[in-house]
Amino acid sequence: MADIYLYKNKMWKMKYKFTYTGEAQPFHLNAGKYLCICKGAKGGCRDGSMRTLGGVSYGILNLQSGLDAYAFVGGDGTDATVSAPGVGGWNGGGTGTWDNTDDEAAGGGGGATDVRLFGGKWDGFQSLKSRIMVAAGGAGGMWNYGEPEFKGAGLYSNIYNKVLKYYH
Numbered sequence: 337m338a339d340i341y342l343y344k345n346k347m348w349k350m351k352y353k354f355t356y357t358g359e360a361q362p363f364h365l366n367a368g369k370y371l372c373i374c375k376g377a378k379g380g381c382r383d384g385s386m387r388t389l390g391g392v393s394y395g396i397l398n399l400q401s402g403l404d405a406y407a408f409v410g411g412d413g414t415d416a417t418v419s420a421p422g423v424g425g426w427n428g429g430g431t432g433t434w435d436n437t438d439d440e441a442a443g444g445g446g447g448a449t450d451v452r453l454f455g456g457k458w459d460g461f462q463s464l465k466s467r468i469m470v471a472a473g474g475a476g477g478m479w480n481y482g483e484p485e486f487k488g489a490g491l492y493s494n495i496y497n498k499v500l501k502y503y504h
Contacts, residue, residue: 338407338449343369354407358426360455360463361407370397372451374471377410380422380432380443381477387412388474390446395469406455406463410447410473417441422476427458432476446473 337355340363341348348371354361356377376390390410397403411426418439421432427447434441447458453466 337373337375338409338451339373340365341371341373343371352407354409356409356411356426358411360452360458361409362455363405363407365397365399365403365405367399367401370399371395372397372469374449374451374469376449376471376473377425377427377429377446378412379425379429379446379474379476380413380415382416382441382443386477387443388446388477390449390474391472393469393471404453405468406452408448408450408452408458410449413444413446413473413476416443416476416478424476425473427473429473430476432478440478442478443476445476448473 339350340352342351352363371394373394375392378390379388381387408427410429413425413429414422416422416432419434419441421434421441422444424430424444425447429445429447432442432444448470450467450470452463453468454463456463
């Protein structure tokens with residue numbers, strides 16, 4: 337998820353709301369003050385019960401002139417099945433693992449969500465180095481020899497839920 341708010345008349349107003357599509361999403365911002373919020377995609381797990389949340393990043397853009405940019409919203413990692421690891425989500429999520437000796441496998445990692453100055457393929461060199469904001473995807477979880485599911489290490493901040501309250 338990526339949201340962009342415009343600051344106008346001492347209030348933040350929603351300008352764009354981007355969700356996962358599996359491709360770059362172009363947008364234009366005129367001169368002004370904007371709040372950008374990115375949230376990385378969820379990681380998969382063994383059975384869908386404990387998905388790991390992606391990271392959250394946010395920042396203020398003060399633009400003196402217009403800007404063309406692209407939102408790359410990460411895809412969720414898929415859950416593992418018996419003897420088959422989960423697939424990583426679009427925009428850099430890693431594939432889960434399996435040791436090929438038993439039926440425990442790990443879910444795929446969630447894809448990153450970012451804002452870039454260049455579009456193109458998600459893994460294109462020019463596009464990747466033009467990122468101005470990135471939120472990592474959540475890690476894939478796994479089954480650990482009869483123990484409860486191991487939850488990957490995605491980042492989540494309660495600041496995300498309160499950010500609009502503080503930036504006014």
